[in-house]
Amino acid sequence: MRHVIAVLLENEAGALSRVAGLFSARGYNIESLTVAPTGDPTLSRITIVTSGTERVIEQIIKQLNKLVEVVRLTDLSEISCIEREIMLVKVRAVEQGREEVKRLTDIFRGRILDVTDSSYVIELTGDDQKISAFLEAIGDDNLLEVVRSGATGIARGEKALKV
């Protein structure tokens, strides 16, 4: 099953490689991994999307917690959460296709950021399902380049992952 795990870790050189190294050394799957500083400059936040059996996910969480630089973590999939990913996509847009792509962008609440006479660059934000649905709607033939940020997530409600 797919899990989204949010990790707060010390904002130190090499901390990210400990997390990435753990996944490769133990053969865990990484679908996506994002990392950025937080409001607290001493902490970074990683969002990892992974998948595995219940046993594997349990081990991933325990092994992550065991890393000395990991301060706190939460499995967002266990609670009600909001997941978002940003995608920039370059699409071939010529003749009647131009209108079609623009319409699709509107339907998916995307934004066109760049226009040439043969292409658009579109920005789209959403969860994994929405982004996949948009890509499917555009179709492989028209996709010139796809850049996905990887998922980030936050729990609903007042409870916060912080130190």
Add this chain to the structure above:
Amino acid sequence: MELSGGEVLIEALKEEGVEYIFGYPGGAVLHIYDALYEQNSVKHILVRHEQGATHAADGYARATGKPGVVLVTSGPGATNAVTGIATAFMDSIPMVVISGQVQSRFIGSDAFQEVDCIGITRPCVKHNFLVDSLETFAETIKKAFHVATTGRPGPVVVDIPKDFTTPGITVPFDYSKSVEMRSYTPAVEGHPGQIRKAVDLVLSAKRPMIYSGGGVVLGDASEQLTQFARLLNYPVTNTLMGLGAYPSTDPQFVGMLGMHGTYEANMGMHDCDVLIAIGARFDDRVTGELESFCPHARIVHIDIDPASISKNVKVDVPIVGNVGQVLGEMIKLIEATDKRANPSDLDDWWAQIRGWQSSECLAYDQSSDVIKPQAVIEAVWRATNGDAYVTSDVGQHQMWVAQYYPFDKPRRWINSGGLGTMGFGLPAALGVQLAFPDETVVCVTGEASVQMCIQELSTCLQYGTPVKVICLNNRYMGMVRQWQEFSYEKRYSHSYMDALPDFVKLTESYGHVGMRIEKPGDIDKSLQEAFAMKDRLVFMDFVTDQTENVYPMIEAGKGHHEMRLKPSRELA
């Protein structure tokens, strides 16, 4: 007090109560070596290879419970140390390794003797630190010792660029007594609710089995384990790493379990209805095929590392905490209640275990004309009154010590269980002997293993460590040969050692005493002779039976109940 980086290190080691530092100098640590030169409180042991430094520090740590400390230079110094760091990591041994690094401004430039030590050691350390300023150096050392010795112990590397140890560049020295790390807070006390649940399950057993491991040794919880087992009259089996945590000569002890464990221990595991796992991690060499592991048992698991719980085997009552503390709480609860396992159930269970024991799975041919390796180990046990510190390398000889040298005390049996590092035994024995100069220290090895770190014979001479080396020389990599016999139709591919050295002459050239023993009748008297040389290292080269195998054995893919016993004693 204003100190340079090198002096900061020495003062910090003093604060930590470090007695010995095992190391080898080189460019990136020359400033530190200069600081070492001017003082006597931390004794430096000059090894002959950095692998030897880490193993010696490791042996010291296993025997004393204190962290082993290592100092190596950058580049090859660091990479040579990696095998020893990984060895300590796999067996959760507290160790602090200080490695020199090229000057901070050269990092990343492929400078002379530069390697990414932090990157290389990352997967085999509990944690590592790259020192980023002289100002934080003392605090980093404090953290390194704290992390290495608390929770589930392990090796910690501190990589220090050379420019932070430059003489004349100083900082005020302030070594705090304690350290707070918000991201590192290991659990110590077991959850009271879980402890109560565990006691209920333990007391409901009809066919209980206590399976304890290295965690009991590392947690200094032998007393609690012994008290717990005796209070209940439950059988005890130890893992390879746990030997000595429960007295091996005690009637409740059923021997080691696992791949080369006793018939009674493994059958007991297979048939038990409640398994009490204490400081053990369900390693594959212990469990055999997981599909058929303890099929009837409900399992209590006490371990300080949450990640060990339900990693390989799903358990019913997990308790995260220090094993000594948790056992102490369990003992209190048991003593406060009259509830006990049904005595007749327990009697039946013991009768069954005694029945398995009557198969005498460790019996071997006593009438052979060639020296049987098992006979040598038993003779060493007699010669040392069963009370020596025994290190070993890896292979058949290691298993024979585990089987034929019953350890009654913890921290006496010092071997590389997790990583299985050949070359461990001799340097480890050096470390143990330095820690306990008046105790008998034996290194049991084979002619293949010992050659992997034989250069440390030179270190042993320099520091006058009178280790007794027992070499079971069968002119084969015995365990490899055994697997080739069983699984590869006796195709002995590259397991034969041609052109072996004359170990007697070799030992003598290193300034020690060498002996060669070829007849079974000479074993005891030669051992007496060797052990009488209290202040000399004696290398005893026992020419043993080339065809002897380690039995019993659980082969790959088999369960505890499917042991391979010695051919002449095959049981139905």
